[in-house]
Amino acid sequence: MSTTALETKVALDQALDLNTAPRKQSSVEVTDYDNRQTVGKITVDHPKMVCRGVNVYYGEKHAIKNVGLDIGANEVIAFIGPSGCGKSTFLRCLNRMNDTISICRITGQIKLDEDDIYDKSVDVVQLRARVGMVFQKPNPFPKSIYENVAYGPRIHGMVNTKAELDDLVRDSLERAGLIKEVEKRMNEPGTSLSGGQQQRLCIARAIAVNPEVILMDEPCSALDPIATAKIEELIDELRENYTIIIVTHSMQQAARVSQRTAYFHLGDLIEVGETDQIFTNPKHKLTEDYITGRFG
Amino acid sequence: MAISQDAHTVKQFDIQLANLRNLVLEMGGLAEDQIKRAIAALDEEDMAAAREVIARDRLINGMQLKADEDCVSLIALRQPVGGDLRMIMSLANTVTDLERIGDGAKKIARMAIQIYDGVSSPPSAKLLRDVTPMAELAAGMLHDSLDALARLDVEKALTIIHSDDELDQEFQSALRRLITYMMEDSRTIGHAINVVFIVKALERIGDHCKNIAEHIVYLVEGKNIQRRRNIDMDTNTSGSARAASEE
Numbered sequence: 001m002s003t004t005a006l007e008t009k010v011a012l013d014q015a016l017d018l019n020t021a022p023r024k025q026s027s028v029e030v031t032d033y034d035n036r037q038t039v040g041k042i043t044v045d046h047p048k049m050v051c052r053g054v055n056v057y058y059g060e061k062h063a064i065k066n067v068g069l070d071i072g073a074n075e076v077i078a079f080i081g082p083s084g085c086g087k088s089t090f091l092r093c094l095n096r097m098n099d100t101i102s103i104c105r106i107t108g109q110i111k112l113d114e115d116d117i118y119d120k121s122v123d124v125v126q127l128r129a130r131v132g133m134v135f136q137k138p139n140p141f142p143k144s145i146y147e148n149v150a151y152g153p154r155i156h157g158m159v160n161t162k163a164e165l166d167d168l169v170r171d172s173l174e175r176a177g178l179i180k181e182v183e184k185r186m187n188e189p190g191t192s193l194s195g196g197q198q199q200r201l202c203i204a205r206a207i208a209v210n211p212e213v214i215l216m217d218e219p220c221s222a223l224d225p226i227a228t229a230k231i232e233e234l235i236d237e238l239r240e241n242y243t244i245i246i247v248t249h250s251m252q253q254a255a256r257v258s259q260r261t262a263y264f265h266l267g268d269l270i271e272v273g274e275t276d277q278i279f280t281n282p283k284h285k286l287t288e289d290y291i292t293g294r295f296g
Numbered sequence: 297m298a299i300s301q302d303a304h305t306v307k308q309f310d311i312q313l314a315n316l317r318n319l320v321l322e323m324g325g326l327a328e329d330q331i332k333r334a335i336a337a338l339d340e341e342d343m344a345a346a347r348e349v350i351a352r353d354r355l356i357n358g359m360q361l362k363a364d365e366d367c368v369s370l371i372a373l374r375q376p377v378g379g380d381l382r383m384i385m386s387l388a389n390t391v392t393d394l395e396r397i398g399d400g401a402k403k404i405a406r407m408a409i410q411i412y413d414g415v416s417s418p419p420s421a422k423l424l425r426d427v428t429p430m431a432e433l434a435a436g437m438l439h440d441s442l443d444a445l446a447r448l449d450v451e452k453a454l455t456i457i458h459s460d461d462e463l464d465q466e467f468q469s470a471l472r473r474l475i476t477y478m479m480e481d482s483r484t485i486g487h488a489i490n491v492v493f494i495v496k497a498l499e500r501i502g503d504h505c506k507n508i509a510e511h512i513v514y515l516v517e518g519k520n521i522q523r524r525r526n527i528d529m530d531t532n533t534s535g536s537a538r539a540a541s542e543e
Contacts, residue, residue, distance in 0.1 A: 252375055279377040281518030285300065292378045293309065294302045 039284045040273040044072035044260075048213060048243040049094060054108035056089050056098065056267075063089045065267040066108075071213070076235060076244045078254035078275065081264035082295060087247050090264065091215050094245065095131035096124050112213070129156060132206035136218040138198030140190030140205070145182050148190040148201055149173060152209040168208060176204035177234050196227025203234065207242070214238065216246040220253060232257050251291055255279050263287045299379040299448055299516055309374055313383060316366045317445075320387050320394070323359040324442040327394050328435055330356070330401035331501065335431040338408040338494070341418070349405035356398035363391045379515075386515035390445065393504040393511075397438060400497040400504075404431075407490045407497075419487035423477060426470035427491065430498045433463050437505035444509065450516050453509035457521075463502035470495045 047070040056064035064086045071077055071094075079087035089098065096117060098104045110117050117127055129152070140148050149169045152158075159165045169186075173179040178200045182193070190201050199219060206214055216235075220228040235244055235257045248254050254261050255275055262272040263286070271284045282288045289295055304310050330349055337346035367388040370376060376384055411419060437459050444452035474488045474495075510522045 251377065255377070280381060282378050288300050288378045289302060292300065292376070292380045293304050293306055294300055295305060 038068065038269045039271040039287075042069050042269075042272055044070045044075070046073045047071060048073040048075075048113065050109075050111040051090075051093075052109045054090070054093060054106065054110060056086070056093060057105045058101070059103040063267050064093070067269045069262060069269060069272060071243060071245060072260070073243055074239055074241075075260060076239050076246060076258045077260045077262060078258035079245065079247045079262050079264060080249075080251060080254050080290070081270075082290065083249075084266075085264040086267040087262075087264045088217055090269075091217055091245060091247050094213070094215055095128050095133055096122075097133070099124065129209045130211055131213040131215060132209065132211035133215040133217070134199070134202050134206055134219045137222050138195055138202050140193070140198050140201050143190060144187045145173075145190050145193070145201060146186040149204050149208045152205065156209055158209070172204040172208040173201075175207055175238070176200045177230060177237075178204055194227070196223045196230060199223060199227070199231060200234065203231075203238075207238070211242065213243045213245065216244065218247055218249060221249065228253070251279075263290065265290070299383065306374075309380075312366070312370055312374075313380065316363065316370065316384070316387055319359060319363050319366065320390055321442055321446055323356060323363065323391065323394050324438065324445070326352075326356055326359070327397045327401065328438045328442070330398055331404070331431065331435045331438065334401045334404040334408065335428065335435075337405055338411070338424070338427065341408075341412045343409055343412060346405040346408045350402050353398050353402040356395060360391050360395040364388065367391075382515050382518060386511040389511050390508050393507045397501050397504045400501045403497045404494050407494045411487060411490050416486065419484070419491070423474070423484060423487055423491050426466065426473065427494055427498070430463065430466050430470065430495055433459070433466065434498045434501040434505070437463065437502055438508075441505045441508040441512070444512050448512065448516050450513055453512040456509040457506050460502045460506040463499060467495055467499040 049071040051070070052068045054064055054067045055062065067086075067090060079091060081087045092098045093106055093110060094117075098106060106118065112127070112130060115122065117131075141151065143151070146169055149172050150165055153168050154165060159168055170179060170183075173182060178197060181197060182201075185192075190198065193201060199222075203214075203219075220231050223231065232253065235246065238244060246254070246257060258275045260272065261275045261278040263270045263278065263282075263284070265286050271278065271282060271287045273283070278287065279291060282291060330352060333345060333352075334349045336342070337349060367384050370384055374380070437456055440452060440459075441456050443449070444456065471492065474492055477484050478488045507522070510520075513519060513521050
């Protein structure tokens with residue numbers, strides 16, 4: 001399955017109660033993470049997600065190596081690192097998107113609140129409603145703006161009446177900072193919007209099903225600086241109600257939006273710390289070399 | 297972590313950073329030379345040399361402007377982070393201290409002109425006897441701090457911070473002596489006050505060297521030791537004692 005098709009499918013999973021995702025169960029085993037080389041404190045006081053000893057293999061390739069990390073409630077944490085460092089792979093472990101890749105094998109433990117998300121009893125579709133995702137390229141469904149947002153809540157049975165649904169759609173669009181731009185064109189196709197508006201529509205769609213965590217994989221890389229600034233402002237507002245994990249190639253963006261930053265390198269979590277500390281005084285040479293542009 | 301010595305992927309960034317650092321070191325060399333010339337002018341009663349010191353202060357001010365502009369443009373165009381950001385911030389702060397050091401040298405030259413104005417009789421040698429050792433100490437501190445900046449040498453920077461205590465003590469004893477002379481013979485007051493200004497200028501030069509040393513520690517280790525010491529002072533000394541020790 002191509003990446004785009006996969007992304008669309010998972011976006012559908014999030015919105016629809018149609019369990020079409022292959023239910024491959026990954027073996028879960030807790031590995032010793034005490035020997036990890038990560039610099040900085042991986043734990044937080046109020047974790048929303050707790051990852052311990054996470055390993056990811058694509059066939060023979062060891063893509064994520066014994067990563068342990070807490071994601072704090074209501075924080076924005078940024079994953080940075082050069083291409084192929086495993087940041088997106090790790091992000092995709094957090095709502096089991098890697099399940100759909102047949103050669104992918106995951107070990108370790110990832111908990112959302114107290115629930116092991118790789119437990120046999122977990123319904124992946126429900127999980128993806130709790131852990132929503134926004135992708136690099138805006139991918140609205142080929143439907144109206146209204147329907148894009150209304151789909152998930154309607155199918156998940158979150159509303160009983162049309163009026164309730166209208167309210168929820170409006171509220172989601174408002175929280176995504178899009179309502180003023182679309183309130184008079186709710187029935188126009190989602191694809192008629194500009195790139196930045198489409199991305200905010202995708203965020204509205206993700207928050208319509210009331211997720212607890214939102215994963216963002218390069219959400220602004222296809223957008224111009226103004227649209228990017230709007231998304232960044234939105235991320236800051238959303239932090240009040242959600243936990244946000246953002247993968248970005250733009251270090252300035254990581255610095256602007258996140259409270260903590262994690263630096264990945266060749267599958268290792270090298271360093272994690274307060275964003276301010278990472279960008280002014282990183283402790284690991286690899287982090288320093290990457291953020292200052294000394295990567296050979 | 298210590299500052300990375302590896303080259304940036306963007307070579308132009310390395311060149312701009314190196315140019316900025318060289319400009320600051322050059323400015324420091326000029327400031328050091330200004331102190332020496334001002335003291336020599338005083339020693340040799342050479343008023344032409346003193347006037348030249350005053351005129352040359354403009355060169356330092358010009359270099360400060362250039363360095364400030366370079367810092368701003370590096371921040372705007374390169375968005376430095378980590379060790380690069382600390383380098384630029386430390387250099388920008390160092391430039392401010394160097395400019396003040398230059399002002400100190402200019403002040404000493406002004407005082408020299410005032411002391412040997414050709415109207416009043418020249419001061420006795422005993423009034424000026426603290427000036428030369430203090431000037432040597434201050435110029436040595438500046439030399440060492442520039443050396444520590446060039447080599448990013450934290451050990452040396454910490455030594456400079458301790459040297460400043462020595463200079464402060466020299467200043468206090470010089471002040472006591474000058475007060476004694478003034479009490480003994482009120483005719484010395486006019487010259488003595490000018491000498492007080494000179495030793496005060498040297499004491500301030502020492503403070504600026506200490507600041508530069510602190511910028512070097514921040515640059516290399518990312519630790520703001522100045523802030524920590526100020527906090528310690530706030531908690532350990534009463535407000536009036538602190539005010540007295542500052543001025």
